[in-house]
Amino acid sequence: xLFYSFFKSLIGKEIVVELKNDMSLLGTLDSVDQYLNxxxxxxxxTDAEKFPHMxxxxxxxxxxxxxxxxxxxxxxxxxELLQDASRRDAAQAKASAKVQASQAxxxxxxxxxxxxxxxxxxxxxx
Amino acid sequence: MFAMWNGGQNNGGMRxxxxxxxxxxxxxTAHLLYELDKVLLFWLRDGRTFIGVLKSLDQFGNVVVxxxxxxxxxxxxxxxxxxxxxxxRGENLxxxxxxxxxxxxxxxxxRRDIQYILARQMEEEEKKAKVKEGLQKAMxxxxxxxxxxxxxxxxxxxxxxxxxxILGIRRELWDHQT
Numbered sequence: 001x002l003f004y005s006f007f008k009s010l011i012g013k014e015i016v017v018e019l020k021n022d023m024s025l026l027g028t029l030d031s032v033d034q035y036l037n038x039x040x041x042x043x044x045x046t047d048a049e050k051f052p053h054m055x056x057x058x059x060x061x062x063x064x065x066x067x068x069x070x071x072x073x074x075x076x077x078x079x080e081l082l083q084d085a086s087r088r089d090a091a092q093a094k095a096s097a098k099v100q101a102s103q104a105x106x107x108x109x110x111x112x113x114x115x116x117x118x119x120x121x122x123x124x125x126x
Numbered sequence: 127m128f129a130m131w132n133g134g135q136n137n138g139g140m141r142x143x144x145x146x147x148x149x150x151x152x153x154x155t156a157h158l159l160y161e162l163d164k165v166l167l168f169w170l171r172d173g174r175t176f177i178g179v180l181k182s183l184d185q186f187g188n189v190v191v192x193x194x195x196x197x198x199x200x201x202x203x204x205x206x207x208x209x210x211x212x213x214x215r216g217e218n219l220x221x222x223x224x225x226x227x228x229x230x231x232x233x234x235x236x237r238r239d240i241q242y243i244l245a246r247q248m249e250e251e252e253k254k255a256k257v258k259e260g261l262q263k264a265m266x267x268x269x270x271x272x273x274x275x276x277x278x279x280x281x282x283x284x285x286x287x288x289x290x291x292i293l294g295i296r297r298e299l300w301d302h303q304t
Contacts, residue, residue, distance in 0.1 A: 057225065
């Protein structure tokens with residue numbers, strides 16, 4: 001969801017979206033959703049002769065799955081902020097993994113003490 | 127985020143101007159709900175262009191389009207084939223554009239007879255295929271091979287087997303009608 005939030009912060013800015021079929025679209029970002037589908041306003045196509053059907057549209061909705069690159073205005077991107085957010089995510093993931101591991105361990109110990117029930121119960125050699 | 131919506135409920139019995147759907151999404155969320163009952167252009171992954179009125183959509187981006195025409199462009203000329211009501215599967219869509227008649231008139235594109243356009247398109251495709259073939263031959267001679275991958279999840283950029291299939295159907299249509 002980090003990049004969803006990031007793109008939401010870019011709403012109203014001019015971006016260039018490059019699609020997987022090599023078409024580049026310059027437009028104002030109007031909205032974005034969780035799949036990174038995007039709506040652009042006042043679109044201009046670079047290399048318009050190659051895509052004549054784009055001559056009759058102004059506002060478009062692009063499916064996120066066909067986007068290759070998004071060129072962003074450099075001054076609008078706070079790399080530090082993005083990095084911090086990623087670090088926070090990483091720390092959180094680490095912490096939750098630790099909790100899960102310790103829970104699994106305590107459950108295993110309980111199973112061992114209960115004895116008898118499971119096929120895998122350890123029976124001490126007599 | 128797409129939301130389930132039925133176009134038929136919009137103007138209760140198709141009379142009077144359509145009411146805007148009751149959308150309860152945060153602003154800045156990309157969806158097509160406000161485009162219902164508008165004329166839109168749908169560009170598909172295989173390069174085809176459909177133009178019609180958006181009647182319904184779902185969370186996958188599948189759409190129902192009525193009064194559809196398939197518009198074939200060759201350079202600055204185009205021809206139309208009527209397709210009626212279509213359901214387009216969401217994964218095949220590249221882009222949905224709001225149709226702007228004013229902009230179209232300024233664009234300098236010209237409508238031509240469909241038979242003419244189909245013939246021109248075939249010429250173009252054959253030209254492209256020839257260029258590709260030459261390139262492939264030159265590459266092979268140098269011990270390289272261009273992989274022509276029909277199952278690619280990206281775009282079929284013309285000349286692929288799927289495109290050839292469409293071309294074949296068009297050719298039949300064309301032969302039949304002439």
